[in-house]
Structure formats: C-alpha cells, structure tokens
Amino acid sequence: MGKIYLTSNEIGTMWTQYIQNSLYIQILKYFIETVEDNKIKELIQDSLILSERINNEIKSVFEHEDIPIPHGFNDQDVNLKAEKLFLDPFMIQFLEHTLKAGVIAHGSTLIVSTRKDIRQFFTETTEDSLRLFNKCTDLALSKGLLVRAPSIKVQPDIEYVEKKKYMSSFSNRPLNMVEITHLFENIKTNTVGEMITMAFAQTTNNDTVKKFMNRGLKISQKHIRIFQKTIKESYIDAPIGSNSYVTNSKNRVFSDKLMMHFLSVLTAAGQGNYSTASTASLRNDLILSYQRLAAEIAGYAKDGADIMIEHGWLEEPPQAPDRKQLITD
Incomplete structure (x- = not known):
C-alpha cells in the first residue's frame, strides 16, 4: 500500500x-x-x-x-x-x-x-x-464564579405547535427552553468579548486598533442589552456576568497582531453562534434579531480583516496550486 x-x-x-x-x-x-x-x-x-x-x-x-x-x-x-x-x-x-x-x-x-x-x-x-x-x-x-443558566419550572404536559401564531413576532408567547439556552450562551460569550475588547483598547498605542477595539466593546454591550431585554420580557431573570475583571493597567501586554487576530477568532465564533441560534429559534422576532446582529458582526469582522491585511498581520492558509497560471506560464 x-x-x-x-x-x-x-x-x-x-x-x-x-x-x-x-x-x-x-x-x-x-x-x-x-x-x-x-x-x-x-x-x-x-x-x-x-x-x-x-x-x-x-x-x-x-x-x-x-x-x-x-x-x-x-x-x-x-x-x-x-x-x-x-x-x-x-x-x-x-x-x-x-x-x-x-x-x-x-x-x-x-x-x-x-x-x-x-x-x-x-x-x-x-x-x-x-x-x-x-x-x-x-x-x-x-468558587461561585460560574454564571449559571436560569432554573425554570417547565409546563407539565407534552404539546405540539397547533397554530402559526406560535412563531409570530407578535404572539408574546414565553420563550421556550431552546431559545433561552441560546440567549443565555450569547450573553455569556458577549460578556467575555466585552472584557477582552476593553482590555485590548486600554493597552494598545495604535489608534486604529484602539478605535476597532472600542467599536467591538460597544457592539458587545449592545448585544448583551438586546438579549437580556428579550429574556426579561418573558419574566425570567437574565444572567448577569461581571465585566469588572479587567484592571486599570494601561501597560502593553500583547502585540497588535495578536489582539487583532484574537478578535477575528471571536467574531467568527459569534457569527457561528448566531447562525445556530437563528436556526434553533421558533419566534420570528428572534430569528430576525440574530440575522441582523450577525450582519453587524460580519461588517465588523470585514473591517478587522482589512486592518490586518493593511499591516501585514494576516497569514495566508495553504492554497491549492494555481493551475491556470501553471498552464499559461
């Protein structure tokens, strides 16, 4: 063989x-x-x-x-x-x-x-x-540091969706457990993103990178508010993680290249999370919200990639041979 x-x-x-x-x-x-x-x-x-x-x-x-x-x-x-x-x-x-x-x-x-x-x-x-x-x-x-999902008593009987109203944006029905799961996890991941962008913004001396991190911080905070509001509208306590785990240090820790690449990893994960949540949700308002927020992240990621290319920080993955060039040379 x-x-x-x-x-x-x-x-x-x-x-x-x-x-x-x-x-x-x-x-x-x-x-x-x-x-x-x-x-x-x-x-x-x-x-x-x-x-x-x-x-x-x-x-x-x-x-x-x-x-x-x-x-x-x-x-x-x-x-x-x-x-x-x-x-x-x-x-x-x-x-x-x-x-x-x-x-x-x-x-x-x-x-x-x-x-x-x-x-x-x-x-x-x-x-x-x-x-x-x-x-x-x-x-x-x-250590009491785990942000746990809400504990909720579920309805006693198995039921099937009988009317399209269940999926309507105007039905005001309570969130189901699957929808709560995705809202909760997306609050947690955005809280991590909030702290990372905050820390990176205060420790870089590159104005372009600082501006990009501040923009990411505002996006994370905005998305957290939207998801928390959605949960609270079903009379469920929204999980609140702490964003106070960043010190006041302004000393540089990581290179701008590392910080920008890490944000590209986080934004890619965020887009994947929102896509999964959109597919799993049955309320149209949730689906539209995830799609709108995913588009915002996509635009942010595109701008981040442009910054990395401009500074020579984006490494190319292995590529297939360019057959057209080989044939014409």
Whole structure:
C-alpha cells in the first residue's frame, strides 16, 4: 500500500488549529505569570500543556509531509513582565470559552479526517479538552464564579405547535427552553468579548486598533442589552456576568497582531453562534434579531480583516496550486 497523503480537510483544519493554539499559548503564559489562585494556575498550566502538545504534533506531521509550518504567534507577541491586566475570575471564564471552542475544533478535525493517525490524535485531544472543560466547570462552581443558566419550572404536559401564531413576532408567547439556552450562551460569550475588547483598547498605542477595539466593546454591550431585554420580557431573570475583571493597567501586554487576530477568532465564533441560534429559534422576532446582529458582526469582522491585511498581520492558509497560471506560464 502506498503512502497516504494528508487531505485538504486535514491540512486546513490543522493549520487553523496551529495558528489559534499558538495565540492561546502566549495568553496562557501571561496568565501563569499573573494568576494568584493556585487552583486556577494549575488549570491554566494543564491547558498550556495541551495546547503545546497539539502544536508540537501538528508541526511534526507538517514537517514529515513537507508542508510549511505557520508562523503563528511567539514570545515576541507577549510581554510576560507586564503587570496584571485580568483578574483571576476572568481567567476561568476565558478557559471555559476556549475549552468549549477546543472541543468543537478538535471534534471537527476528527470527523473530517481520514488518516488513522490523525483521527487517533484528535480523538485523544477531544477527550483531553473535555476533561479540562469539566475540571474548569467544577472549579468555577466551587468558587461561585460560574454564571449559571436560569432554573425554570417547565409546563407539565407534552404539546405540539397547533397554530402559526406560535412563531409570530407578535404572539408574546414565553420563550421556550431552546431559545433561552441560546440567549443565555450569547450573553455569556458577549460578556467575555466585552472584557477582552476593553482590555485590548486600554493597552494598545495604535489608534486604529484602539478605535476597532472600542467599536467591538460597544457592539458587545449592545448585544448583551438586546438579549437580556428579550429574556426579561418573558419574566425570567437574565444572567448577569461581571465585566469588572479587567484592571486599570494601561501597560502593553500583547502585540497588535495578536489582539487583532484574537478578535477575528471571536467574531467568527459569534457569527457561528448566531447562525445556530437563528436556526434553533421558533419566534420570528428572534430569528430576525440574530440575522441582523450577525450582519453587524460580519461588517465588523470585514473591517478587522482589512486592518490586518493593511499591516501585514494576516497569514495566508495553504492554497491549492494555481493551475491556470501553471498552464499559461
């Protein structure tokens, strides 16, 4: 049997994971330098070890297959001597967010891969990410830092939708559990985005980046208000996370390249979350709201990509050969 080459799926997903893990590695290194709680520090160290192991494996595979190793991010993109920018509770929220994303990313790579060694590796990393996510959730619960979804008593009987009024924007029916789930999760993710853009805005000396971060901060705050209002209209207490886990430090911690790329990751995740929520919701007003807000994020993401291209911060993914050029040359 001849050599089994990597597929485009395997190359593309591993390339993306390498870039994103190289970014997380720098953030986690900084967290280790500034964290005060030993239990949280242990969780950060475990997450750092996992991210480094994933990137070392991807690097090894790419070298063996003669695929260029992405530049990604390195020690030049973080100032480990900078004073504390994020309080410890934020670090748990950050880990909860990134570990969720990791489970999805590793699982996605697994299900689009065909080579046995690649499937085996991402089976293991998915399991490791799940283990760390559970550890993170248990730690947050023990410290009273987990923002929990509302506890609601549901209707006693199974029912079917009998009238189109159920989906109407004007029915004023109570939210169902699926709709509440997505509203709640989108409040949580926007709260993380709110704190990140706030921290990045106050620590960059690049006016363009600062303006972009301030714009992202306002978008996050606006979306949080919209989702909270929707929940409250059904007489349900809207989850309120703290946005006060950012210190007053103005010392630069991360490079502008890293901060801009991280925002591109967050906006892409936000668009995916809103698309999923729109599909799962049955009230037309919710569907339209998610679509409108997703369009706003898409415009923001486009402007962010333009800034990265202008400054030479956007690394190109591996591309297929340009056959037209090969034929005409």
